[in-house]
Structures are given as C-alpha cells and as structure tokens.
Amino acid sequence: MTAPESAARRLPYVMAVNEAITQLMREDPAVFLAGEDVALYGSVFGISRNLLAEFGPERVVDTPIAEAGIMGLGIGAAATGLRPIIDIMFMDFMTVCMDQLVNQAAKMKYMFGGKARLPLTIHTMAGGGRSMAAQHSQSLEAWFCHVPGLKVVMPSGAYEAKGLMVAAVRDDNPVIVVNQKALLGASAPVPEDLYEIPLGVANIVRPGSNFTIVALGAMVPEALKAAETLAEDGLDVEVIDPRTLQPFDTGTVVASVRKTHRALVAHEAVRFGGLGAEIAAQIQEEAFDHLDAPVGRVGAPFSPVPFSPVLESHYVPTAETIVTEVRRLLGRQA
Amino acid sequence: MGEPHAYGGASAPASDWGDDRMTEITREMLLDLHQRMVRIRIFEEEAGRLSEAGRIPGALHLYVGEEAVAAGVMAHLEAADQITSTHRGHGHLVAKGGDLRQMYAELFGREAGYCKGKGGSMHIADLDLGMLGANGIVGGGPPIAVGAAFSNKYRKTQNVSCCFFGDGASNEGTFHEAANIAALYRLPIVFVCENNGFGEFTRQDRHQAIQDVADRAGSYGMPGVIVDGMDVTAVYEAAGEAIARARRGEGPTLLECKTYRFFDHVGVRGMGMVYRTDDEVLQWKRRDPIATFEERLQEMGILAADQAAAIHERVLFEVREAIAFAENSPPPDPSVLLEDVYTLAAGGGR
Incomplete structure (x- = not known):
C-alpha cells in the first residue's frame, strides 16, 4: 500500500x-x-x-x-x-x-x-x-x-x-x-479521507532484484537516493520500509533477501544495539543459505548527538553513508 | 482554584473523635466497617502462614495493622470508583469487595486467579471492581489514579478515584507530578497516604525531613487532612468528606492516615528487627484497629464479644474455603505463556 x-x-x-x-x-x-x-x-x-x-x-x-x-x-x-x-x-x-x-x-x-x-x-x-x-x-x-x-x-x-x-x-x-x-x-x-495503514506490515517502496535495503523512518528517502546512485554500479536495489518496528514484519524482509541475496539495514539510531542488529540477526536466522555477503548496518556512530552543524552532518547517516557501506560490503571501491 | 489550605497543612488537627461521633454513623455501617477489617486481617494472616510454609511462591507484603485505612475509605466507594494500590495491596482489594477465591488462586499462581497466575500478589487487580492494580513500583500508582480521575471528569461521571500510597512513595517524583496535575485540573481524586512510619525498612525520620506528609498538600493547592489511621471511624469520616468534596467537583484532597505495619515490609516476622524495637511494635499493637473497635462496639451495645468471635470464625471459614479452592485449582497451562501480551484486533491479528 x-x-x-x-x-x-x-x-x-x-x-x-x-x-x-x-x-x-x-x-x-x-x-x-x-x-x-x-x-x-x-x-x-x-x-x-x-x-x-x-x-x-x-x-x-x-x-x-x-x-x-x-x-x-x-x-x-x-x-x-x-x-x-x-x-x-x-x-x-x-x-x-x-x-x-x-x-x-x-x-x-x-x-x-x-x-x-x-x-x-x-x-x-x-x-x-x-x-x-x-x-x-x-x-x-x-x-x-x-x-x-x-x-x-x-x-x-x-x-x-x-x-x-x-x-x-x-x-x-x-x-x-x-x-x-x-x-x-x-x-x-496524502488522501483527505481517514485511512489506516495496518500495523505490522512492511512496504516495499522500491522493488529491486539484487540488493535489499531495510530503511527506518527518515532513512527511507536516503535509501531511495542511495538506490539511484547504486544503480550506476549495476545494482537493482529493493528498498523496504518496515513502517512498524514492533511487531516487525520479518516475513517481507526475509522474502526480499531470499530473492536479492544481499542486505543492509539503515537507521538513524546509534548502530550498536540498534534495530539493525535485530533485523540482521533475523535475516541470518531465516535466510542464511541465501546470503552472498554479510548483512550490513548503517547507523549513527557511538557518541551522543553533537551540536555543531559540521559535527552533526558527520553523525546522522545519509544516502552517501549508505552507498559507501553497500560498496564496502560488496568489496567494491567507492 | 478552590480554597487551598481549607483544612490547614501542618496545623490540621489529628482526629480525636470519640464515641459520640460514632453515633452519626449507622449501626449497619459500623458493622460493615468491622467486617471489612476482619476480612482483611484474616486473609492476610492466613496468607502469611501459607507463605512461611512455602506454599505460596514469591514475596508477600502484608497489610496487617493498617486495615482501618482500606476499610474506612472503601466503605464510601462503589465499583465504578477506581483505586490504585501499592505493593501492599491485598487489603485494598478485599475491602473493595474482591473475590477471596480468585485472590488466593492468584497468590498461588493458579489459572483461576484474578490475573490467571500471571500477576501474583504484587499485581493483583480487578478492573470490574475499579481496582486498577496493586503495583510493584513504589510511586507507580499516583499518575494512573490521576488518569482515572481525569477520565471520570471527562466522561462526566460522578465517580472518584482514590490513590493509596505510603510515606515512602510520597518521596517519589511521580507523587509530586500527580498531585500537581490533580490540583491544577481540580480532578475528583483523593490521595490516601498510608503513613506506616517506614519506607520499606527505613524509618520516616530517615527518609524525609517532615513528620506529616499532609504538609505537602498545601504546596499543591489542595487540603491536607491528618487522621488516626488506627481508628476506622476517623478514617471513615475524613474519607467521606474528601470523597464528597471530590464528587462535588471541588478537587483533590490529601488524606494522611497515621498507621503502622505489624508485620515486616515483606513477609511476616516484624519483631526482633534492627530497624524498629519490639517495644514500639507492642505499643502500636495495643492500638490494634480491630481490637479497639470491637471494644467500642461492645460498649455501644452493637456487637457483643461472642458475636465478634462468631464473625471471625465465619470469615476464617470463608478464607480457608477460598484457600482450599485455590490450592486445589490447576496451574496455568504453559501454552498460555504468550497470551495477553497484547490486545488482539477484532480480526485476531495484532
């Protein structure tokens, strides 16, 4: 939907x-x-x-x-x-x-x-x-x-x-x-009617065939931008927006990875102990034999959020961060 | 904003109402108050024995000694009036009319229990009776009681909520936030402080610099009232005024009941402890809210000694019957472990 x-x-x-x-x-x-x-x-x-x-x-x-x-x-x-x-x-x-x-x-x-x-x-x-x-x-x-x-x-x-x-x-x-x-x-x-998006159902924002990016919240538009850049590398990226984080729609993500064989999770939260860890664990539990590369994670570094715009721009992940991490995972040079 | 300090703060007189005052309470109500207290006492004493014998799992925080507070307040409430309780919550539910079989089944962790064996002593609840739960977190209840009061006002019912909490909880930030909001919105709520002199094992003078929690009421813009929490008629009278005030839409009251915990913070023992002297315990026991009330009822010709004994016997029979029911009822099936984490949507999904 x-x-x-x-x-x-x-x-x-x-x-x-x-x-x-x-x-x-x-x-x-x-x-x-x-x-x-x-x-x-x-x-x-x-x-x-x-x-x-x-x-x-x-x-x-x-x-x-x-x-x-x-x-x-x-x-x-x-x-x-x-x-x-x-x-x-x-x-x-x-x-x-x-x-x-x-x-x-x-x-x-x-x-x-x-x-x-x-x-x-x-x-x-x-x-x-x-x-x-x-x-x-x-x-x-x-x-x-x-x-x-x-x-x-x-x-x-x-x-x-x-x-x-x-x-x-x-x-x-x-x-x-x-x-x-x-x-x-x-x-x-945005429809003017009162409509409901069901909880616990992920949305495939951009269908793709050989790489899956699971992006949370504000990372979805960044992932879509990254997908455009990565298309130049010959990657056809599928972008999934879980929409609901709890309960999490593992089924949609796993089905995607079984098709694309490679995945990365992107969120703005600190990477350590973030949702990316949980989602990556679920992917390897459910689709280990389908994976051609480690499941990547993009998140903020392990520090409080800084004030200075210069520092913050290095802190919050962007499309570029995602592109760099995808290329690193695939062993390609940026 | 009403009339702050209507009852005064620190200067509020301790209740000293004698038997003449009791004549204003009907004979029927006096017997009702007595019965509520006896039910709590025997429920708790039997629970304590079961716990010491290892027949009930987990921790028990017993209400023995404080019965006059629950009885005196709850006698004014109907099922649609809500209460929030504490870790010492059995007495509140018994006084609100809780079913003894379901209560004991819960203490035993059985399927037939109030919470299907998933809550236990510290989370015993009966939402149909307006009992929004005992609470394992000291200070957890006041904000929730404020929410129930808000709901009563929003839905334009005449119901009130009563928030039971201790002297220990009065130091939690949640109490401060709840009291401020309740007074600000003039919510129909009574904050019932059961000041038993201890926050767990720490004496009041070692956990707060005031003697009367009611002193704090004025700072929120609500009246603070102090009553003898060992005198059920004093509690009944004061709670009646505070609850009536709330029902009239005149806002919250802080009702401090000076009481005492005969047993320990947790479990039964209570004597021979480092944190209080046996002499102190014995002095308070001489003011036992049930024994002293029975003496007065006897003097008034309302309840003879043998009649009182018969009531104890009848309640004990009822309690033992509830215990037998509970202990012989099945434990929950392991298959229900993951049930009731969420309310399912009408379609069965979540």
Whole structure:
C-alpha cells in the first residue's frame, strides 16, 4: 500500500499528523490529546495547530512539564474507557517517564491476566539534523521495541505519518508513534479521507532484484537516493520500509533477501544495539543459505548527538553513508 | 482554584473523635466497617502462614495493622470508583469487595486467579471492581489514579478515584507530578497516604525531613487532612468528606492516615528487627484497629464479644474455603505463556 499518486493533494508531514489527529477526534469522542504546549500553542512542532479551537480545552489539554504525570494520565484514562493521545515533545523526554511506560503501560494487560485494555497512543519526535544537540535529538526506538506489550511505528513520510497515526490510535494497545523532525517539512500525496495503514506490515517502496535495503523512518528517502546512485554500479536495489518496528514484519524482509541475496539495514539510531542488529540477526536466522555477503548496518556512530552543524552532518547517516557501506560490503571501491 | 489550605497543612488537627461521633454513623455501617477489617486481617494472616510454609511462591507484603485505612475509605466507594494500590495491596482489594477465591488462586499462581497466575500478589487487580492494580513500583500508582480521575471528569461521571500510597512513595517524583496535575485540573481524586512510619525498612525520620506528609498538600493547592489511621471511624469520616468534596467537583484532597505495619515490609516476622524495637511494635499493637473497635462496639451495645468471635470464625471459614479452592485449582497451562501480551484486533491479528 503506497500513497496513490492520483491523490493530487500534497501535504507536508506535519500537517498530515495534524489532519490525522483532527479526523480521529471528530470520529471518536473518547479520543483526546494531552501534552506540553499542545493546546494554546499548538505544539512546538505544529502537530496540534487549530485543535484547541475546534475541540476545546477538555479534549486538547495543556499539561505541566511532567512527563511521568502526563503518561500516567494517559494510562489511567485509557484503562477506564478513553483513547488518549499523549504527546511527549521530544523522544529524549521519554526517559523521564520510563516507569509509567515500561513498567505500567506495557505490562498492565499481561500482569492483570488479559483484563486490561489500554488504547493509548504516545506521539513523540525523534532524530537529529536541527542542531538540537544531545538531549533533543536521540533515536531511542530500539529501547521500546525491546519491551513486550508496546508497539512502535516509525513513519517515513507524510502518507505514512497519517495512516500509521490512525492505526495507532485505533489500536487497543500502547503504541509509540516515532516521528522525526527531519521529515516534518517533507510533502507527499496524502488522501483527505481517514485511512489506516495496518500495523505490522512492511512496504516495499522500491522493488529491486539484487540488493535489499531495510530503511527506518527518515532513512527511507536516503535509501531511495542511495538506490539511484547504486544503480550506476549495476545494482537493482529493493528498498523496504518496515513502517512498524514492533511487531516487525520479518516475513517481507526475509522474502526480499531470499530473492536479492544481499542486505543492509539503515537507521538513524546509534548502530550498536540498534534495530539493525535485530533485523540482521533475523535475516541470518531465516535466510542464511541465501546470503552472498554479510548483512550490513548503517547507523549513527557511538557518541551522543553533537551540536555543531559540521559535527552533526558527520553523525546522522545519509544516502552517501549508505552507498559507501553497500560498496564496502560488496568489496567494491567507492 | 478552590480554597487551598481549607483544612490547614501542618496545623490540621489529628482526629480525636470519640464515641459520640460514632453515633452519626449507622449501626449497619459500623458493622460493615468491622467486617471489612476482619476480612482483611484474616486473609492476610492466613496468607502469611501459607507463605512461611512455602506454599505460596514469591514475596508477600502484608497489610496487617493498617486495615482501618482500606476499610474506612472503601466503605464510601462503589465499583465504578477506581483505586490504585501499592505493593501492599491485598487489603485494598478485599475491602473493595474482591473475590477471596480468585485472590488466593492468584497468590498461588493458579489459572483461576484474578490475573490467571500471571500477576501474583504484587499485581493483583480487578478492573470490574475499579481496582486498577496493586503495583510493584513504589510511586507507580499516583499518575494512573490521576488518569482515572481525569477520565471520570471527562466522561462526566460522578465517580472518584482514590490513590493509596505510603510515606515512602510520597518521596517519589511521580507523587509530586500527580498531585500537581490533580490540583491544577481540580480532578475528583483523593490521595490516601498510608503513613506506616517506614519506607520499606527505613524509618520516616530517615527518609524525609517532615513528620506529616499532609504538609505537602498545601504546596499543591489542595487540603491536607491528618487522621488516626488506627481508628476506622476517623478514617471513615475524613474519607467521606474528601470523597464528597471530590464528587462535588471541588478537587483533590490529601488524606494522611497515621498507621503502622505489624508485620515486616515483606513477609511476616516484624519483631526482633534492627530497624524498629519490639517495644514500639507492642505499643502500636495495643492500638490494634480491630481490637479497639470491637471494644467500642461492645460498649455501644452493637456487637457483643461472642458475636465478634462468631464473625471471625465465619470469615476464617470463608478464607480457608477460598484457600482450599485455590490450592486445589490447576496451574496455568504453559501454552498460555504468550497470551495477553497484547490486545488482539477484532480480526485476531495484532
């Protein structure tokens, strides 16, 4: 399921998120949005602009700066019949509410013998590229994929941002929607209808025959650029966007690698212990005999995100990083 | 923003309501409060014995000594009113009307348990009764109770949530965040502090520089009330006011109940410990919330000694029957290990 090119209307990513929330709140009175500066200010990223005017302060709720309190508010509300969207402004701030998210929200269903239902969406903003330095730029999605009970989605563009947000809010589990600052201005065709992209289903963004790149979130457009460059080397690259990181669509990735025999995973998060390690492990477990080269990984180096634009441009992976790593894997000179 | 300090903070009077006050509580309610306390006491004493005998796995945090708090608060709540509990949570569920068979089956880790054997003592819950879970994380409950209160206000119900927590949890940041949000939004919630004088094995004067947790209420813009947590009628009266206030939409109250844990933080022992003297324990036991209440009920001609004994006997019978049911019920089948990690979509996928 890819954005229909016939849908003439193009929408920036940030407005796609905004439209998703607006339409979801129109659809279901149990949906509300709470977070720091989401109401009067419309969120520092603009995802909730105009919502206060349409839905009022009961449903668009400015909170104190109190991430654990906000997360608990969402958990208690979800457990008692509401369908909250909790905005944690920067993904880095998730560290402040880890108990509520990891020990409470993720485990309630299981610990209580299945009786709890927790339709809770956590919306947050990850990633670098804006010189926001070490405490406002992290990509921590791997942490949350490690916790049974949580689901994690990472949209790669405006179309995915809307459709995955809708699926997240309609899901009866805690779902973390990891948007990335670098993508907020990117436009794509976005249907005006309220559509849903199913969770747990990967998308083959670009079909190819002899190399697979699994790219997460903002690395999808970079991987597509890399694929164009690598075509000059005679590679026909297939680019897969998992869209949902937990549950992960291993089947689509493995089927691709069985066809292409070579693979690389690209994400913006630190490479060590990142999702790339898990995906590479699954590929070798399921398709070892089909592999003609080691499974490559592209990720950020092992340091905090730097501030200086010069340093950050060397930190966040790009299409060039991907091209270089693919060529290295195949034993070719850049 | 209401009337901060309506009950005063540090200056709030400790409750000293005598028998004349009790006459305002119906005879029926006095017996109800008694019954709730006895059920908790016997449930916990039997659980302690089973634990010491190695028949119940894992850790037990027993509520013995603190029964007046759960009984006095819960007598005001209906099933649709929610509570969040603590690691010491059995008493809260018993007082809220929890099913003893399902509770014991959970302590034994059996399929018939409240949580199908997946939660145990520290995660015992009954969402249908508004019991949103015991909690293994100190301070885990307050934000969730605030969420339930938010939900009640959002859905325009008249329900309240009550957040049980200890003096130890009052030092967690989550308590601060929850109290601030609750007061800011004037949510229908009562923060019930069970101040038993210890955070695990650390005495209160070694974990906070104040004596009364209720002192903190004023700083959030909510009233703080102190009551004798060994006196069930005092708790009942004060909780009634706080809950009524919440139901009227006048916002949260911090109700501090001064109580004491007869047993240890975990397990039964409680005496001969380095962190408190036996003399102190014995002094508090002289204020046993059940024994002292029974004396008063006897003086009032409401419950004779033999009638009280008959109630204990009946509850003990019920508890032992629940234990027999639980111990003879099957453990969960290993095939359910991966069930209920997620709520499945209507189509069966996740």
